[in-house]
Each structure stands twice: as structure tokens, then as C-alpha cells.
Amino acid sequence: MANARVALAFLSFLPAAPRQPDGEADGATRAEVFDEDLDRAVRAFQQSRGLSVDGIIGPDTARSLEEARHGLGDRLLYHAPSQPLIGDDVAALQERLSNMGFDVGRSDGIFGPRTESAVRDFQRNRGLEPDGRCGPHTLRELKRLERTVTGGRPDMLRESVRLLVRGPSLLGMLVAIDAGHGGDDQGVVAHGLTERDVVADLARRLEARLVSSGLETFWVHSDDESPDEAERARRANDQGADLLVSLHVDASDSPKAEGISCYYFGNARGSSAVGERLAALIQKELVSRTDLVDCWTHAKTWDLLRRTTMPAVRIEVGYLTNTRDAAALGSADYRANVAEAILAAIQRLYLPPEQDPPTGQLRVPRVATPS
Ligand SMILES: [Zn+2]
Structure with missing residues (x-):
């Protein structure tokens, strides 16, 4: 302490x-x-x-x-694949590079391969040795060139641009599905239900619904294991997923706590623009298609949200410790509605504003599957 x-x-x-x-x-x-x-x-x-x-x-x-504790310039920054350097100094470096137009992806404070290649680009651009490491020379050049860019967050905008490029078709899009628990890890246990089994069933329904609409899915882990969040994120990254949906149910000491909430990557510095939009859409569709209480969306820096390179949303689909929510979570109708709501939200994410339908009304057509 x-x-x-x-x-x-x-x-x-x-x-x-x-x-x-x-x-x-x-x-x-x-x-x-x-x-x-x-x-x-x-x-x-x-x-x-x-x-x-x-x-x-x-x-x-x-x-x-x-x-x-790490300020920019306190230590040499470089890409260490087995144990990435993480800290506020990395985030500061990423923000500076990003403000100058170099592609660092998201300013997540983790020195990964993308940051390394942005450092290399910068070094090449400035006639420095392109070793991808940020030491005193690179830092001096960065400080010399730093222009104050106010307002815009180019890294956040870039995610949005990628959405526009994709267009409204969901065909072939890869969604990573993360059931929050598995194996011996049961998660919350209440009202005769375990979180592990509830979210595994939800995940299966979601998968079926996505696949029937022409999307592809990736199962982040098998039923008999529960990897930590960093490992879950790594698997989704390796697979090149376009989006990640993580499914959990909530718990509280107070039996009165109830409702649905969604989480996306973000903190005081900024947030994932697309993650935030997807969370908002899922939240709205869920609340309108069920009668559970709206507990809003929230920005968090949890490992799964932070280490994933695609927009990621964690959904808490109700409180298993609440009698009313638990009754809903135990019903097949409710689970089917949740899967439908998530699919509708994903479709809306890719629709231009003039085609965006009112909440709760979108029916995503099934595509013909080869027999
Ligand atoms: Zn959980």
C-alpha cells in the first residue's frame, strides 16, 4: 500500500x-x-x-x-514480442506519431508491431536509421517536428474510414465470438443457472444467426477452457476478426441490481470510435427487444477491449443474481432475442445514416446456404 x-x-x-x-x-x-x-x-x-x-x-x-509511471523519454521503447512494453510513454509516442499522420492503429499504450512499423516509417521519413526503436535521436526528432494538432484524433477516425470502405454488405465478415467463461470457470452461479452455460448457449445462438446471414464466425475458445483476456484478444487478433463480441452476465450482492450494459475500449484520452458506436447500437437493440433495464454503455480499459485490434464490445446481458433477469436469461425466447439484437446492431453499424432503420425494427435477411 x-x-x-x-x-x-x-x-x-x-x-x-x-x-x-x-x-x-x-x-x-x-x-x-x-x-x-x-x-x-x-x-x-x-x-x-x-x-x-x-x-x-x-x-x-x-x-x-x-x-x-513511465513518461516519454524515460526508457528506450521498442517491440519486444514476448513481453510488449506497455505504458503512458508508449501511448504518448503513439499519439505523436498518429498526429503526424503515421499509422499506429489505436493509441493503446502497447508497443506492438504496428507501432514499430510506424516508428520505422517516421525514421525513414526523417533520414534516421530505421531500426523501429524509439531512443534519444528519434525522440529529439519527434519533439522538433511536433505540431500541435487539436481536436482530431486521426487514429480514431481511421477506424471509421475502414467502415465506410467495407460498405453495408455483411457477407464474409468475420466476427469473433467470446463466451465469457468455460471449463471449470463457471462465472456467476445463481437461481439454478451458471453464467458459463448461459453464455455458451447464447454464443451458439449468435453464431447460428450470424452464419445464416452470411457472416463468418470465429470461436475464441472451446467449451472446456477459459483463457485469460490477453490470450482471448491474441487469438482474435491472429484470426484477423473484423469485430469481437464478448458475452457475460452480471452479478451483484444486491438482488435488486438488474439490467443490461455494454462496454467498449476507452478512457479519458479517447475511445474506439467504432467500438463505442457498436456498443451503443447493441445496447439500444437489446433494450428495445427485451424488457430488461437499460444500464447504458461504458468505456473501459479491460484487457480484452484494450488488446484487441478490432472494435470489441463486452455485453452483460442481465444480472443472474436478480430474480426477473434470471428468469429471462433462462428462457429460450430471451436468448433468441439477444442473438437477433446483436445481429441487427452489427448490420446497422455498416449502414449509411440515411439507410439506418429505427431501433428494434431491422430484420436481417437469411442468405441461401448451399445444400
Ligand atoms: Zn463473466
């Missing part, structure tokens, strides 16, 4: 000197006390980074604190 204090103070979320409660004797134990200031600072930090705001320094928050 003392480390978290130092990191948060460094990032200006917490005053540098910890508050000294009166009458406390031992300094060492005091540093361990999780007082209100620290709790508030952790929450403010989580809010600013698009993390779940719970005031708890779990693995995601600890990782973000670590990443936030």
Missing part, C-alpha cells in the same frame, strides 16, 4: 506527504493505513483511467499505476 501512495502522489492524485493522524505513534504502520484520502485518490485515479471505480487496488489498478 505504501507503494500505491507513492505512485498516486507522483501522479498528483494524492498530496506528497501522507496525512498524520493525531496520537499515532508508529510511522511504518501509519503508511499502511488505508485512509479516506487514499481511498478517494484511488477512486479518482480509476475514474481517469477507465477502470472499475471501487477504491480497491486490484490487479488492473496496480497495473495501471505501474504504467502511468
Whole structure:
């Protein structure tokens, strides 16, 4: 906890000197006390980074604190395939390159092959040795050339351009389907149902519906395993999927918590423009085709959303811990509606605004399948 204090103070979320409660004797134990200031600072930090705001320094928050410590120029940046460099310095580099028109994909703070090739392009462009590594020379040249581009986020716009190029046809499009759990990992268990089985069935219905409309699907993992999010993202990336849909159900200590929500990649710096639009469409179609409560869409930096190179949406299709939601989740009609809503949202994502139908009304035709 003392480390978290130092990191948060460094990032200006917490005053540098910890508050000294009166009458406390031992300094060492005091540093361990999780007082209100620290709790508030952790929450403010989580809010600013698009993390779940719970005031708890779990693995995601600890990782973000670590990443936030790196400023551009603190270390040599390069592509290390087995253990990619991750941090705010990488994100800053990506933003600068992107602002100058070099294609880094999304500014996700991960130094991957695309960032490396953008660095090479930049170096070639500036007559530097094109080694794809960002050291002092490259950095000096970057700083020298940096122009302040306000407003536009070229990397975000590029995703939208790719959509326009594709056109409204869904034929041959590859959708990665991620059932949230599998194998021994049951997820939420409540009201006689397990999240694993509910989302596996939903995923199968979604697959059938997508395939019958001419799309192709990729199963991120088999039923008997539950890889971590980074591995799930890697598989979808390797497959070159156009979109990823991840299916989960929610849980809460409060039996009253209910409703549907969707998540896409994003934080205070920006978000995946297409991911955000797809999440909004799925959310609207789901809410209009079911009678579950609308719990809105949210930007998050969870690994699955962040490490995927295609637009990705995680859907929480109701609370298994809520009696009403659980009844819906247990019914075949509800699950069929969910699959239909997701397909309609995917189709709407590719329609030009003048052809975009009102929510809840689109019927995507089935295509003739070869017999
Ligand atoms: Zn889950």
C-alpha cells in the first residue's frame, strides 16, 4: 500500500506527504493505513483511467499505476514480442506519431508491431536509421517536428474510414465470438443457472444467426477452457476478426441490481470510435427487444477491449443474481432475442445514416446456404 501512495502522489492524485493522524505513534504502520484520502485518490485515479471505480487496488489498478509511471523519454521503447512494453510513454509516442499522420492503429499504450512499423516509417521519413526503436535521436526528432494538432484524433477516425470502405454488405465478415467463461470457470452461479452455460448457449445462438446471414464466425475458445483476456484478444487478433463480441452476465450482492450494459475500449484520452458506436447500437437493440433495464454503455480499459485490434464490445446481458433477469436469461425466447439484437446492431453499424432503420425494427435477411 505504501507503494500505491507513492505512485498516486507522483501522479498528483494524492498530496506528497501522507496525512498524520493525531496520537499515532508508529510511522511504518501509519503508511499502511488505508485512509479516506487514499481511498478517494484511488477512486479518482480509476475514474481517469477507465477502470472499475471501487477504491480497491486490484490487479488492473496496480497495473495501471505501474504504467502511468513511465513518461516519454524515460526508457528506450521498442517491440519486444514476448513481453510488449506497455505504458503512458508508449501511448504518448503513439499519439505523436498518429498526429503526424503515421499509422499506429489505436493509441493503446502497447508497443506492438504496428507501432514499430510506424516508428520505422517516421525514421525513414526523417533520414534516421530505421531500426523501429524509439531512443534519444528519434525522440529529439519527434519533439522538433511536433505540431500541435487539436481536436482530431486521426487514429480514431481511421477506424471509421475502414467502415465506410467495407460498405453495408455483411457477407464474409468475420466476427469473433467470446463466451465469457468455460471449463471449470463457471462465472456467476445463481437461481439454478451458471453464467458459463448461459453464455455458451447464447454464443451458439449468435453464431447460428450470424452464419445464416452470411457472416463468418470465429470461436475464441472451446467449451472446456477459459483463457485469460490477453490470450482471448491474441487469438482474435491472429484470426484477423473484423469485430469481437464478448458475452457475460452480471452479478451483484444486491438482488435488486438488474439490467443490461455494454462496454467498449476507452478512457479519458479517447475511445474506439467504432467500438463505442457498436456498443451503443447493441445496447439500444437489446433494450428495445427485451424488457430488461437499460444500464447504458461504458468505456473501459479491460484487457480484452484494450488488446484487441478490432472494435470489441463486452455485453452483460442481465444480472443472474436478480430474480426477473434470471428468469429471462433462462428462457429460450430471451436468448433468441439477444442473438437477433446483436445481429441487427452489427448490420446497422455498416449502414449509411440515411439507410439506418429505427431501433428494434431491422430484420436481417437469411442468405441461401448451399445444400
Ligand atoms: Zn463473466
